[in-house]
Amino acid sequence: MAERSENGRKNDPEQTKEDILLVATQEFSTHGLAGARVDSIAEKTRTSKRMIYYYFGSKEGLYLAVLEQSYRKIRSLESDLHLSNLEPEEALRTLISTTFDHDEANPDFVRLVSIENIHHAAHMLRSEAIRDLNVSVIETIAGILERGFDHGIFRRKADPIDIHMMISAFCFFRVSNRYTFGTIFRRNLSDGDTIERHRGMIADAVVSYLKS
Amino acid sequence: MAERSENGRKNDPEQTKEDILLVATQEFSTHGLAGARVDSIAEKTRTSKRMIYYYFGSKEGLYLAVLEQSYRKIRSLESDLHLSNLEPEEALRTLISTTFDHDEANPDFVRLVSIENIHHAAHMLRSEAIRDLNVSVIETIAGILERGFDHGIFRRKADPIDIHMMISAFCFFRVSNRYTFGTIFRRNLSDGDTIERHRGMIADAVVSYLKS
Protein backbone atom coordinates (compact mmCIF):
# COMPACT_ATOMS: atom_id res chain seq x y z
CA MET A 1 0.00 0.00 0.00
CA ALA A 2 1.33 3.39 -0.96
CA GLU A 3 2.11 5.62 1.99
CA ARG A 4 2.60 9.36 2.03
CA SER A 5 6.20 10.46 2.02
CA GLU A 6 7.65 13.08 4.32
CA ASN A 7 6.37 16.13 2.44
CA GLY A 8 2.96 14.49 2.10
CA ARG A 9 3.07 13.78 -1.60
CA LYS A 10 2.11 10.47 -3.15
CA ASN A 11 1.31 9.69 -6.78
CA ASP A 12 -2.22 8.44 -7.30
CA PRO A 13 -3.48 9.61 -10.69
CA GLU A 14 -6.90 7.91 -10.56
CA GLN A 15 -7.67 9.30 -7.15
CA THR A 16 -6.47 12.74 -8.20
CA LYS A 17 -8.73 12.78 -11.24
CA GLU A 18 -11.71 11.54 -9.22
CA ASP A 19 -11.06 14.17 -6.60
CA ILE A 20 -10.95 16.97 -9.16
CA LEU A 21 -14.13 15.75 -10.86
CA LEU A 22 -16.01 15.56 -7.59
CA VAL A 23 -15.10 19.09 -6.57
CA ALA A 24 -15.68 20.41 -10.09
CA THR A 25 -19.15 18.86 -10.29
CA GLN A 26 -20.09 20.75 -7.17
CA GLU A 27 -18.55 24.02 -8.37
CA PHE A 28 -20.02 23.96 -11.87
CA SER A 29 -23.46 22.96 -10.68
CA THR A 30 -23.65 25.78 -8.18
CA HIS A 31 -22.01 28.54 -10.24
CA GLY A 32 -22.50 27.60 -13.87
CA LEU A 33 -19.78 27.26 -16.46
CA ALA A 34 -18.71 30.90 -16.57
CA GLY A 35 -19.33 31.45 -12.86
CA ALA A 36 -17.18 28.53 -11.76
CA ARG A 37 -13.62 29.46 -10.82
CA VAL A 38 -10.75 27.16 -11.66
CA ASP A 39 -8.77 28.55 -8.72
CA SER A 40 -11.67 27.86 -6.42
CA ILE A 41 -11.92 24.27 -7.63
CA ALA A 42 -8.19 23.84 -7.20
CA GLU A 43 -8.30 25.11 -3.62
CA LYS A 44 -10.99 22.66 -2.58
CA THR A 45 -9.03 19.82 -4.13
CA ARG A 46 -6.25 18.06 -2.34
CA THR A 47 -4.14 18.77 -5.42
CA SER A 48 -3.29 21.91 -7.39
CA LYS A 49 -4.54 23.91 -10.36
CA ARG A 50 -1.66 22.55 -12.37
CA MET A 51 -3.23 19.10 -12.26
CA ILE A 52 -6.57 20.31 -13.57
CA TYR A 53 -4.82 21.46 -16.72
CA TYR A 54 -2.59 18.41 -16.74
CA TYR A 55 -5.56 16.05 -16.84
CA PHE A 56 -8.36 18.04 -18.42
CA GLY A 57 -6.59 20.57 -20.62
CA SER A 58 -8.90 23.50 -20.05
CA LYS A 59 -11.82 24.74 -18.01
CA GLU A 60 -14.19 23.61 -20.75
CA GLY A 61 -12.48 20.24 -20.91
CA LEU A 62 -13.10 19.82 -17.21
CA TYR A 63 -16.70 20.90 -17.59
CA LEU A 64 -17.26 18.37 -20.36
CA ALA A 65 -15.67 15.62 -18.27
CA VAL A 66 -18.00 16.49 -15.41
CA LEU A 67 -21.00 16.42 -17.73
CA GLU A 68 -20.05 13.08 -19.23
CA GLN A 69 -19.45 11.48 -15.87
CA SER A 70 -22.83 12.68 -14.64
CA TYR A 71 -24.64 11.16 -17.60
CA ARG A 72 -22.69 7.93 -17.33
CA LYS A 73 -23.85 7.45 -13.76
CA ILE A 74 -27.49 7.23 -14.82
CA ARG A 75 -27.17 4.72 -17.59
CA SER A 76 -26.86 1.77 -15.23
CA LEU A 77 -30.00 2.66 -13.28
CA GLU A 78 -32.68 2.25 -15.91
CA SER A 79 -31.31 -0.88 -17.53
CA ASP A 80 -31.35 -2.66 -14.17
CA LEU A 81 -35.12 -2.49 -13.80
CA HIS A 82 -36.28 -5.51 -15.85
CA LEU A 83 -39.60 -3.90 -16.60
CA SER A 84 -40.68 -6.36 -19.26
CA ASN A 85 -41.66 -8.88 -16.56
CA LEU A 86 -44.21 -6.48 -15.08
CA GLU A 87 -47.77 -5.63 -16.06
CA PRO A 88 -47.77 -2.56 -18.34
CA GLU A 89 -49.27 -0.19 -15.77
CA GLU A 90 -47.00 -1.39 -13.01
CA ALA A 91 -43.99 -1.24 -15.31
CA LEU A 92 -44.83 2.35 -16.17
CA ARG A 93 -45.33 3.33 -12.55
CA THR A 94 -42.03 1.73 -11.62
CA LEU A 95 -40.22 3.58 -14.37
CA ILE A 96 -41.78 6.87 -13.29
CA SER A 97 -40.84 6.31 -9.65
CA THR A 98 -37.29 5.56 -10.66
CA THR A 99 -36.99 8.73 -12.76
CA PHE A 100 -38.59 10.74 -9.99
CA ASP A 101 -36.26 9.41 -7.32
CA HIS A 102 -33.22 9.82 -9.51
CA ASP A 103 -33.85 13.51 -10.16
CA GLU A 104 -34.73 14.08 -6.53
CA ALA A 105 -31.50 12.40 -5.43
CA ASN A 106 -29.27 14.10 -8.00
CA PRO A 107 -29.86 17.84 -7.98
CA ASP A 108 -26.30 18.35 -9.25
CA PHE A 109 -27.11 16.43 -12.39
CA VAL A 110 -30.32 18.38 -12.92
CA ARG A 111 -28.49 21.67 -12.54
CA LEU A 112 -25.76 20.64 -14.95
CA VAL A 113 -28.37 19.83 -17.57
CA SER A 114 -29.98 23.22 -16.99
CA ILE A 115 -26.61 24.88 -17.42
CA GLU A 116 -25.96 22.91 -20.56
CA ASN A 117 -29.27 24.13 -21.97
CA ILE A 118 -28.31 27.71 -21.31
CA HIS A 119 -25.31 27.02 -23.52
CA HIS A 120 -27.55 25.55 -26.23
CA ALA A 121 -26.21 22.06 -25.48
CA ALA A 122 -23.05 23.05 -27.33
CA HIS A 123 -20.77 20.80 -25.26
CA MET A 124 -23.11 17.86 -25.34
CA LEU A 125 -23.16 18.02 -29.11
CA ARG A 126 -19.43 17.50 -29.19
CA SER A 127 -19.62 14.43 -26.96
CA GLU A 128 -20.39 11.20 -28.78
CA ALA A 129 -20.84 9.38 -25.50
CA ILE A 130 -23.75 11.34 -24.08
CA ARG A 131 -26.09 11.18 -27.03
CA ASP A 132 -26.32 7.41 -27.13
CA LEU A 133 -27.27 6.98 -23.51
CA ASN A 134 -30.95 7.81 -23.33
CA VAL A 135 -32.05 5.82 -26.33
CA SER A 136 -32.77 2.70 -24.30
CA VAL A 137 -35.38 4.47 -22.18
CA ILE A 138 -37.44 5.14 -25.27
CA GLU A 139 -37.38 1.52 -26.29
CA THR A 140 -38.47 0.51 -22.82
CA ILE A 141 -41.38 2.95 -22.90
CA ALA A 142 -42.34 1.94 -26.42
CA GLY A 143 -42.57 -1.67 -25.28
CA ILE A 144 -44.74 -0.82 -22.30
CA LEU A 145 -47.08 1.34 -24.34
CA GLU A 146 -47.49 -1.33 -26.98
CA ARG A 147 -48.23 -4.08 -24.50
CA GLY A 148 -50.62 -1.83 -22.62
CA PHE A 149 -52.48 -0.98 -25.79
CA ASP A 150 -52.70 -4.61 -26.89
CA HIS A 151 -54.01 -5.68 -23.49
CA GLY A 152 -56.67 -3.00 -23.73
CA ILE A 153 -55.34 -1.25 -20.60
CA PHE A 154 -54.30 1.93 -22.43
CA ARG A 155 -56.89 3.36 -24.78
CA ARG A 156 -54.56 5.98 -26.23
CA LYS A 157 -51.75 5.33 -28.70
CA ALA A 158 -49.08 7.74 -27.58
CA ASP A 159 -45.60 8.50 -28.86
CA PRO A 160 -42.98 7.09 -26.47
CA ILE A 161 -40.74 10.16 -26.72
CA ASP A 162 -43.67 12.39 -25.82
CA ILE A 163 -44.44 10.22 -22.80
CA HIS A 164 -40.82 10.29 -21.76
CA MET A 165 -40.89 14.06 -22.03
CA MET A 166 -44.03 14.29 -19.93
CA ILE A 167 -42.42 12.23 -17.19
CA SER A 168 -39.08 13.99 -17.39
CA ALA A 169 -40.69 17.41 -17.43
CA PHE A 170 -42.44 16.92 -14.13
CA CYS A 171 -39.61 15.14 -12.36
CA PHE A 172 -36.99 17.54 -13.66
CA PHE A 173 -38.92 20.75 -13.05
CA ARG A 174 -39.54 19.90 -9.42
CA VAL A 175 -35.79 19.93 -8.90
CA SER A 176 -34.57 22.45 -11.45
CA ASN A 177 -37.10 25.11 -10.47
CA ARG A 178 -37.16 24.31 -6.79
CA TYR A 179 -35.83 27.68 -5.75
CA THR A 180 -37.95 30.08 -7.78
CA PHE A 181 -41.04 27.96 -7.30
CA GLY A 182 -40.37 27.62 -3.61
CA THR A 183 -39.79 31.35 -3.24
CA ILE A 184 -42.93 32.37 -5.08
CA PHE A 185 -45.29 29.91 -3.43
CA ARG A 186 -43.53 29.56 -0.08
CA ARG A 187 -43.47 25.85 -0.50
CA ASN A 188 -40.61 23.51 0.25
CA LEU A 189 -40.48 20.95 -2.54
CA SER A 190 -37.93 18.79 -0.73
CA ASP A 191 -40.39 18.22 2.09
CA GLY A 192 -41.11 14.53 2.70
CA ASP A 193 -44.90 14.68 2.34
CA THR A 194 -44.67 16.77 -0.81
CA ILE A 195 -42.27 14.32 -2.38
CA GLU A 196 -44.62 11.41 -1.71
CA ARG A 197 -47.64 13.29 -3.06
CA HIS A 198 -45.84 14.39 -6.21
CA ARG A 199 -44.45 10.97 -6.93
CA GLY A 200 -47.95 9.56 -6.95
CA MET A 201 -49.35 12.52 -8.83
CA ILE A 202 -47.14 12.28 -11.90
CA ALA A 203 -47.75 8.54 -12.12
CA ASP A 204 -51.53 8.98 -11.85
CA ALA A 205 -51.46 11.75 -14.43
CA VAL A 206 -49.55 9.76 -17.03
CA VAL A 207 -51.59 6.61 -16.47
CA SER A 208 -54.95 8.39 -16.59
CA TYR A 209 -53.82 10.22 -19.73
CA LEU A 210 -53.05 6.90 -21.44
CA LYS A 211 -56.30 5.34 -20.24
CA SER A 212 -58.48 8.23 -21.41
CA MET B 1 -40.17 66.05 -30.97
CA ALA B 2 -36.57 65.95 -29.89
CA GLU B 3 -34.08 66.03 -32.72
CA ARG B 4 -30.48 64.95 -32.65
CA SER B 5 -28.01 67.78 -32.35
CA GLU B 6 -24.93 68.17 -34.53
CA ASN B 7 -22.74 65.62 -32.73
CA GLY B 8 -25.63 63.18 -32.64
CA ARG B 9 -26.42 63.31 -28.94
CA LYS B 10 -29.88 63.76 -27.52
CA ASN B 11 -31.09 63.14 -23.98
CA ASP B 12 -33.80 60.52 -23.71
CA PRO B 13 -33.49 58.74 -20.37
CA GLU B 14 -36.51 56.45 -20.74
CA GLN B 15 -35.45 55.28 -24.17
CA THR B 16 -31.89 54.76 -22.96
CA LYS B 17 -33.03 52.62 -20.05
CA GLU B 18 -35.36 50.59 -22.27
CA ASP B 19 -32.59 50.10 -24.79
CA ILE B 20 -30.17 48.85 -22.15
CA LEU B 21 -32.75 46.50 -20.65
CA LEU B 22 -33.60 45.01 -24.03
CA VAL B 23 -29.99 44.30 -24.91
CA ALA B 24 -29.23 43.06 -21.38
CA THR B 25 -32.17 40.64 -21.43
CA GLN B 26 -30.75 39.07 -24.53
CA GLU B 27 -27.20 38.94 -23.17
CA PHE B 28 -28.08 37.54 -19.74
CA SER B 29 -30.45 34.95 -21.14
CA THR B 30 -27.88 33.61 -23.58
CA HIS B 31 -24.80 33.74 -21.35
CA GLY B 32 -26.04 33.61 -17.78
CA LEU B 33 -25.25 36.11 -15.04
CA ALA B 34 -21.53 35.41 -14.79
CA GLY B 35 -21.13 34.75 -18.50
CA ALA B 36 -22.73 38.03 -19.57
CA ARG B 37 -20.26 40.84 -20.31
CA VAL B 38 -21.07 44.39 -19.39
CA ASP B 39 -18.83 45.64 -22.18
CA SER B 40 -20.62 43.42 -24.66
CA ILE B 41 -24.00 44.78 -23.55
CA ALA B 42 -22.70 48.34 -23.80
CA GLU B 43 -21.46 47.80 -27.35
CA LYS B 44 -24.80 46.53 -28.59
CA THR B 45 -26.53 49.49 -27.00
CA ARG B 46 -26.78 52.82 -28.72
CA THR B 47 -25.36 54.30 -25.50
CA SER B 48 -22.26 53.59 -23.40
CA LYS B 49 -21.22 51.47 -20.45
CA ARG B 50 -21.23 54.58 -18.34
CA MET B 51 -25.03 54.72 -18.59
CA ILE B 52 -25.47 51.14 -17.44
CA TYR B 53 -23.80 52.07 -14.18
CA TYR B 54 -25.54 55.44 -14.08
CA TYR B 55 -28.98 53.82 -14.20
CA PHE B 56 -28.50 50.37 -12.74
CA GLY B 57 -25.54 50.74 -10.39
CA SER B 58 -23.91 47.39 -11.03
CA LYS B 59 -24.01 44.29 -13.17
CA GLU B 60 -26.20 42.58 -10.58
CA GLY B 61 -28.47 45.61 -10.43
CA LEU B 62 -28.96 45.38 -14.16
CA TYR B 63 -29.61 41.65 -13.94
CA LEU B 64 -32.25 42.19 -11.27
CA ALA B 65 -33.92 44.91 -13.36
CA VAL B 66 -34.02 42.53 -16.32
CA LEU B 67 -35.52 39.81 -14.16
CA GLU B 68 -38.18 42.09 -12.70
CA GLN B 69 -39.17 43.45 -16.08
CA SER B 70 -39.53 39.93 -17.47
CA TYR B 71 -41.84 38.89 -14.66
CA ARG B 72 -43.87 42.07 -14.91
CA LYS B 73 -44.62 41.38 -18.55
CA ILE B 74 -46.49 38.19 -17.69
CA ARG B 75 -48.71 39.54 -14.97
CA SER B 76 -51.02 41.30 -17.42
CA LEU B 77 -51.54 38.19 -19.57
CA GLU B 78 -53.23 35.92 -17.10
CA SER B 79 -55.45 38.51 -15.50
CA ASP B 80 -56.89 39.40 -18.91
CA LEU B 81 -58.43 36.00 -19.49
CA HIS B 82 -61.77 36.27 -17.61
CA LEU B 83 -61.88 32.56 -16.98
CA SER B 84 -64.69 32.65 -14.46
CA ASN B 85 -67.24 32.99 -17.28
CA LEU B 86 -66.21 29.70 -18.82
CA GLU B 87 -67.10 26.11 -18.02
CA PRO B 88 -64.49 24.62 -15.63
CA GLU B 89 -62.96 22.29 -18.20
CA GLU B 90 -62.83 24.94 -20.89
CA ALA B 91 -61.46 27.47 -18.43
CA LEU B 92 -58.68 25.08 -17.48
CA ARG B 93 -57.86 24.29 -21.09
CA THR B 94 -57.73 27.99 -21.91
CA LEU B 95 -55.40 28.68 -19.00
CA ILE B 96 -53.13 25.81 -20.04
CA SER B 97 -53.01 27.02 -23.64
CA THR B 98 -52.12 30.50 -22.48
CA THR B 99 -49.28 29.24 -20.27
CA PHE B 100 -48.07 26.99 -23.05
CA ASP B 101 -48.06 29.76 -25.63
CA HIS B 102 -46.44 32.20 -23.26
CA ASP B 103 -43.49 29.94 -22.54
CA GLU B 104 -43.17 29.02 -26.18
CA ALA B 105 -43.14 32.69 -27.17
CA ASN B 106 -40.77 33.83 -24.43
CA PRO B 107 -37.70 31.62 -24.34
CA ASP B 108 -35.73 34.52 -22.88
CA PHE B 109 -37.97 34.55 -19.85
CA VAL B 110 -37.69 30.79 -19.44
CA ARG B 111 -33.92 30.95 -19.62
CA LEU B 112 -33.75 33.77 -17.09
CA VAL B 113 -35.78 31.71 -14.64
CA SER B 114 -33.45 28.77 -15.20
CA ILE B 115 -30.48 31.01 -14.53
CA GLU B 116 -32.10 32.38 -11.42
CA ASN B 117 -32.57 28.83 -10.15
CA ILE B 118 -28.91 28.09 -10.66
CA HIS B 119 -28.30 31.01 -8.32
CA HIS B 120 -30.74 29.56 -5.78
CA ALA B 121 -33.21 32.36 -6.54
CA ALA B 122 -31.01 34.67 -4.51
CA HIS B 123 -31.88 37.79 -6.49
CA MET B 124 -35.57 37.03 -6.63
CA LEU B 125 -35.63 36.76 -2.86
CA ARG B 126 -34.41 40.34 -2.60
CA SER B 127 -37.11 41.62 -4.93
CA GLU B 128 -40.44 42.36 -3.25
CA ALA B 129 -42.10 42.86 -6.61
CA ILE B 130 -41.58 39.44 -8.12
CA ARG B 131 -42.93 37.32 -5.32
CA ASP B 132 -46.41 38.83 -5.35
CA LEU B 133 -47.02 38.31 -9.05
CA ASN B 134 -47.93 34.66 -9.40
CA VAL B 135 -50.36 34.51 -6.53
CA SER B 136 -53.34 35.38 -8.72
CA VAL B 137 -52.83 32.30 -10.93
CA ILE B 138 -53.33 30.08 -7.92
CA GLU B 139 -56.59 31.75 -7.01
CA THR B 140 -57.79 31.34 -10.57
CA ILE B 141 -56.94 27.64 -10.57
CA ALA B 142 -58.47 27.14 -7.14
CA GLY B 143 -61.74 28.62 -8.41
CA ILE B 144 -61.80 26.41 -11.48
CA LEU B 145 -61.05 23.26 -9.48
CA GLU B 146 -63.75 24.03 -6.96
CA ARG B 147 -66.41 24.71 -9.55
CA GLY B 148 -65.39 21.62 -11.48
CA PHE B 149 -65.63 19.47 -8.40
CA ASP B 150 -69.02 20.89 -7.42
CA HIS B 151 -70.39 20.33 -10.93
CA GLY B 152 -69.23 16.72 -10.74
CA ILE B 153 -66.89 17.20 -13.73
CA PHE B 154 -63.71 16.62 -11.74
CA ARG B 155 -63.73 13.59 -9.48
CA ARG B 156 -60.41 14.43 -7.84
CA LYS B 157 -59.85 17.14 -5.24
CA ALA B 158 -56.42 18.47 -6.16
CA ASP B 159 -54.24 21.15 -4.67
CA PRO B 160 -54.17 24.22 -6.97
CA ILE B 161 -50.44 24.81 -6.48
CA ASP B 162 -49.74 21.20 -7.47
CA ILE B 163 -51.86 21.60 -10.59
CA HIS B 164 -50.10 24.84 -11.43
CA MET B 165 -46.79 23.05 -11.06
CA MET B 166 -47.90 20.21 -13.29
CA ILE B 167 -48.87 22.66 -16.03
CA SER B 168 -45.78 24.83 -15.59
CA ALA B 169 -43.47 21.84 -15.53
CA PHE B 170 -44.53 20.61 -18.92
CA CYS B 171 -44.74 24.01 -20.62
CA PHE B 172 -41.49 25.21 -19.08
CA PHE B 173 -39.48 22.05 -19.68
CA ARG B 174 -40.31 21.99 -23.37
CA VAL B 175 -38.56 25.34 -23.71
CA SER B 176 -35.90 25.19 -20.99
CA ASN B 177 -34.62 21.76 -22.02
CA ARG B 178 -35.18 22.20 -25.71
CA TYR B 179 -31.51 21.87 -26.59
CA THR B 180 -30.44 18.85 -24.58
CA PHE B 181 -33.69 17.05 -25.29
CA GLY B 182 -33.50 17.93 -28.96
CA THR B 183 -29.90 16.76 -29.16
CA ILE B 184 -30.51 13.43 -27.46
CA PHE B 185 -33.67 12.51 -29.30
CA ARG B 186 -32.99 14.34 -32.59
CA ARG B 187 -36.30 16.05 -32.30
CA ASN B 188 -37.06 19.70 -32.95
CA LEU B 189 -39.43 20.89 -30.25
CA SER B 190 -40.12 24.20 -31.99
CA ASP B 191 -41.59 22.37 -34.97
CA GLY B 192 -45.16 23.42 -35.72
CA ASP B 193 -46.79 19.99 -35.56
CA THR B 194 -44.96 19.12 -32.35
CA ILE B 195 -46.15 22.33 -30.73
CA GLU B 196 -49.77 21.58 -31.61
CA ARG B 197 -49.56 18.00 -30.37
CA HIS B 198 -47.91 19.00 -27.09
CA ARG B 199 -50.37 21.77 -26.42
CA GLY B 200 -53.22 19.28 -26.62
CA MET B 201 -51.30 16.65 -24.71
CA ILE B 202 -50.67 18.63 -21.55
CA ALA B 203 -54.29 19.78 -21.50
CA ASP B 204 -55.60 16.24 -21.93
CA ALA B 205 -53.23 14.94 -19.28
CA VAL B 206 -54.29 17.46 -16.64
CA VAL B 207 -57.99 17.10 -17.41
CA SER B 208 -57.92 13.30 -17.40
CA TYR B 209 -55.98 13.37 -14.14
CA LEU B 210 -58.65 15.51 -12.51
CA LYS B 211 -61.44 13.37 -13.91
CA SER B 212 -59.91 10.07 -12.75
Next chain:
DNA sequence: CAAAATGTACTAACTAGTTCGTATGTCAAG
Protein backbone atom coordinates in the same frame (compact mmCIF):
# COMPACT_ATOMS: atom_id res chain seq x y z
C1' DC C 1 -27.25 78.66 -14.66
C1' DA C 2 -28.08 74.19 -12.32
C1' DA C 3 -29.23 69.56 -12.59
C1' DA C 4 -29.60 65.63 -15.20
C1' DA C 5 -27.65 62.87 -18.86
C1' DT C 6 -23.88 61.34 -21.46
C1' DG C 7 -19.00 60.11 -23.54
C1' DT C 8 -13.97 58.97 -23.09
C1' DA C 9 -10.41 57.01 -21.09
C1' DC C 10 -8.70 54.79 -17.39
C1' DT C 11 -7.61 51.28 -13.38
C1' DA C 12 -7.47 47.83 -9.99
C1' DA C 13 -8.58 43.30 -9.43
C1' DC C 14 -9.35 39.00 -11.12
C1' DT C 15 -8.75 34.74 -13.84
C1' DA C 16 -7.61 31.17 -17.29
C1' DG C 17 -3.74 29.20 -18.54
C1' DT C 18 1.65 28.49 -18.34
C1' DT C 19 6.58 28.05 -17.03
C1' DC C 20 9.88 25.87 -14.70
C1' DG C 21 11.55 22.90 -11.56
C1' DT C 22 10.90 18.75 -8.38
C1' DA C 23 9.26 14.37 -6.72
C1' DT C 24 7.64 9.62 -7.52
C1' DG C 25 7.10 5.14 -9.68
C1' DT C 26 8.87 1.54 -12.69
C1' DC C 27 11.61 -1.31 -15.01
C1' DA C 28 15.82 -2.95 -17.00
C1' DA C 29 20.68 -3.74 -16.16
C1' DG C 30 24.10 -4.97 -13.13
Next chain:
DNA sequence: CTTGACATACGAACTAGTTAGTACATTTTG
Protein backbone atom coordinates in the same frame (compact mmCIF):
# COMPACT_ATOMS: atom_id res chain seq x y z
C1' DC D 1 18.26 -6.62 -4.51
C1' DT D 2 20.25 -2.44 -5.69
C1' DT D 3 21.03 1.28 -9.08
C1' DG D 4 19.92 4.60 -12.21
C1' DA D 5 17.48 6.40 -16.06
C1' DC D 6 13.27 7.74 -17.96
C1' DA D 7 8.36 8.79 -18.00
C1' DT D 8 4.71 10.17 -15.38
C1' DA D 9 2.75 12.95 -11.67
C1' DC D 10 2.98 16.91 -9.22
C1' DG D 11 3.64 22.06 -6.84
C1' DA D 12 4.62 27.12 -6.52
C1' DA D 13 4.82 31.14 -8.64
C1' DC D 14 4.07 33.79 -12.60
C1' DT D 15 1.73 36.19 -16.79
C1' DA D 16 -1.02 38.04 -20.26
C1' DG D 17 -5.43 39.24 -21.10
C1' DT D 18 -9.89 40.36 -19.48
C1' DT D 19 -13.55 42.67 -16.89
C1' DA D 20 -16.36 45.19 -13.52
C1' DG D 21 -16.37 49.50 -12.11
C1' DT D 22 -14.78 54.83 -11.98
C1' DA D 23 -12.86 59.71 -12.57
C1' DC D 24 -13.39 63.47 -15.08
C1' DA D 25 -14.97 66.27 -18.56
C1' DT D 26 -18.80 67.65 -21.56
C1' DT D 27 -23.36 68.34 -23.37
C1' DT D 28 -28.32 68.79 -22.99
C1' DT D 29 -32.46 70.47 -20.90
C1' DG D 30 -35.65 72.96 -18.09
